[in-house]
Amino acid sequence: MREKTEPHRKATQQAQLACFALVALLASSCFFIVNPTPSIAISDRFLQPSSTHWLGTDHYGRDSLVMILRGGFWSLAIAFSAVALAMLCAIPLGLLAAHTTKIFLQRALLNAADLLFAFPAILTALLITALHKPGLLAVLVAITLLNIPVFLRLTFAAAQSLYQAPFINAARALGASNRRILSHHILPNIMTPLMLHASTQVALAILVESALAYLGLSLPPPNASWGVIIREAQNFIEFSKIPIIATASLIFATVVACSTIARAYSIHKKENRLETNWKFVENP
């Protein structure tokens, strides 16, 4: 292993810090979500920050910090589960597109992915709202549909370039079945880039979820995610700007943390040449 370069070390440190911050956020929000919702106390509305209420109180007299961390749980939970669901659907489809010899099936899958990618998430959420009701289902389906084409394309590209690799030929010569090649040779090798791209997609999902929640298409209060908190705090902006500013900076920090992890990986890859571009490797 050669010495790490300066930007590489810096990016790694930033990524470690980002991971730590994300885990801390998740842990503290989980801590508050298992406890009951803070009770409404109208007499304590819009208190200034103090030692008991670190960020003051909101328009119902509830502790702002607790409400924001509880909102963080919903934002993160929806974002993570939507991306995970999308990966579950998209990776098999992407592998199918890369593996199949039927050119029509491949084209159909990739074209459908491209079209779905241009299909706005907000439209899906609005449709489910009109047909069913606003809530968890609407945001989850909308964000999952947004992510499926991304992961399908990514899986396809990674798997297809991997199919040119000599070790796949070697495995085939040893008599490995298609299923064994897919599960033992292709899938483990494409998982790392997929997982790291997932962190970028989680960042995007948090942004989309907050926008949908702001429009009132996500979970209704008191299980409010960050978008709803901002929408409610906006009505009382003359009294207190703290909830909006705190929530906005948490959204910003989370998104930056997620993209820092992805960026550290891309620098790492560039310097270590983790993935050889198999297209340039001569077939033996």
Place this chain on the structure above:
Amino acid sequence: MPESSYSLYRLSLFRLALLGFLPTALFLWLFSILLFALFIWLPGDITATIFATEGDEQTISSIRIALELEKPFPQRYLAWLYAFLQGNWGKSELYGLPVKTLIAQRLPISLTLSLTSFLLASVLGTMLGVWMTKPSAVSKALAIFVQLFIALPSFLVAIALILIFAVHWQLLPTGGVSSEQSWASQVPYLLLPTLALALPQIAILARFSEAAMQEILVAPFITTARAKGLSSNRILLRQALPVAAAPILALSGLQCAFLISGTVIIESVFSLPGLGSLFLNAALARDLQLVLALAMIFATLTLLANAIAEMLAKILDPRRMVREVPPL
């Protein structure tokens, strides 16, 4: 699968248009079937609205036959599609007006909003991206600005703009404009929404085009251009930018699609009477006729914008203007 055995031919413009629009049209058609099926199978049809609780079964079934609700699905779908394509979009329950009139009233604001911010975003975004490739203090400051707007949702940018320009400095109105006003008097109302819609897209495009330019700036022909003694501006704008233009254009087509749907958010923050806020109100009030028409319009607009940008990108980049023919 080995790609090298494919034969490559140059794509004719006709085939390019066919490849671009055919999947889009197919997707929209399937989408309309799905949409209509969902609306049909929803519990509680129009007879439930007409007779809230009373009405014996015979009257209801005779009404169902008169309204052609008993016919099989394909027949009903085709009848609806025929009416829809002829511009017969039904009547909104929420507003008590024909859907077509409502949409015609509100289309200009949304169209102005999304087109202006698209132009703003694509020109400024590309220019900033090109500028950021030059190492300087300004480009470092720009990178921070870009990061800020990438990581903030557009409704927060809108709220911040309202707080700064409308509440603190009181320069511009926050919202409330009617479609009856003349075009010129609408401009101050549309300035902030356009900016709020465009800023995140400018940031995304700037970062993307910077990355695309950086990739090209290491190519040998740039070294040649440097050796010839061309100025750095000329190299950036005349040598590198045309090569980077195709992926940038493809992304900005996608952004145009997002800008069209982004009007839903921005119009509801600034309470503008456009298509986006109409869609949100219709969905929350479950005004199905209106939702059906608006969903078709939004889907058509976004997918068309994307398809056109993809085709332009292919025309700009000869490498993508190829037809792959699988080996015999």
